[in-house]
Amino acid sequence: MDIKEQIKQWKKVSLAKPNRVFSMYLNTDRADPDQQGGEWKIHLKNGLNNFEKYLEKDNNKEEQKNFTIIKDKVLTFMKENEQSLAKSVVIFATADGSIWFADKFQMPVTTDFAWDEDVKINQLKQMHEKFPKSGIILTQREAVRVLDTELGTVKDTHIFELDIETEDWREYAGPHRAQATVGNGSKSTQQDQFKERFEANRYRWYKQLAATLDRFAKGLHWDNIYIVGEKDEVHDLKSNMQKNITKVVPKNMLDHEPTKIIKEVVFK
Known part of the structure; x- marks a missing residue:
């Protein structure tokens, strides 16, 4: 299934707690003045930690477990692809694996993280409209x-x-x-x-x-x-x-x- 069709499918997704969709747009462009020192690693760490702190306060153990499953997969993907990163990484994921999309792109993105009931497709949609x-x-x-x-x-x-x-x-x-x-x-x-x-x-x-x-x-x-x-x-x-x-x-x-x-x- 190509991205255009995939976006149509993701539009239909709506999950109830404790299930959530993790959406990540990460700027990894080495040509970006703000990325000269590999700052994406800091943004990734902070983005994931912020969700962990929020979920700890909410004290929903099942939701915390789901997020930990996704966090481990995201960190594994980034580690395996660290030497071949392009301008950006986009990841959508659910704990049960029904959604797992992770790819590197030659197109820039604005770094953004979401843990919500739906897939945050806006930036990807804009990227696809451009290319x-x-x-x-x-x-x-x-x-x-x-x-x-x-x-x-x-x-x-x-x-x-x-x-x-x-x-x-x-x-x-x-x-x-x-x-x-x-x-x-x-x-x-x-x-x-x-x-x-x-x-x-x-x-x-x-x-x-x-x-x-x-x-x-x-x-x-x-x-x-x-x-x-x-x-x-x-x-x-x-x-x-x-x-x-x-x-x-x-x-x-x-x-x-x-x-x-x-x-x-x-x-x-």
Whole structure:
């Protein structure tokens, strides 16, 4: 279930004591001047301690037990992910495990903690409205890389590469692409011949792939589509796709890191 559908489900949640939902938005952005010393650890500790003190005064033993279960899970998650934190962490949790959502995001949040009958989805909803399910399509001649993204995070990667001999696009698993086969002869001659052949057939070859990309957009429920690459290549691919293109970025970024791509393409 994607975040959009999950948010719809969380809207329906309403728990009675001693059951409660823990909601946490934690700013972990190292680029933030207020986070240079890892201050998120202090905010996390204080946020959890405040709830413990409140529950001790309320003297509801069952509710205290439920909070302790969640606190332990939250601290374990933060410890396991401390070395790979991005700009923020969002956690929603219940003691019985019926709700457990914990993820790191490249989008900023305002640090906030809640222990209540419902899931505090407002910030996450705003984040999703800013960066919904989106596809980033990166072209570079015979190679096309597709990033399935949501909330500033890459959910999946697909690599397509043209087999020059069969004129078919092949999909490769994983983040790394194969090398194109361009025939026999010297390397420079091969490259020149391949370039000439590719330029002569580019529109037709991109048209073949465009139908597949349209199916991706529909099946993965992309609200936005970004195409990145050389001007002529991007133009041909965009012209052959039926889906509306949100933004075109005329740069070669095929082999760049996903975080850099997202920052340059979506947030800039």
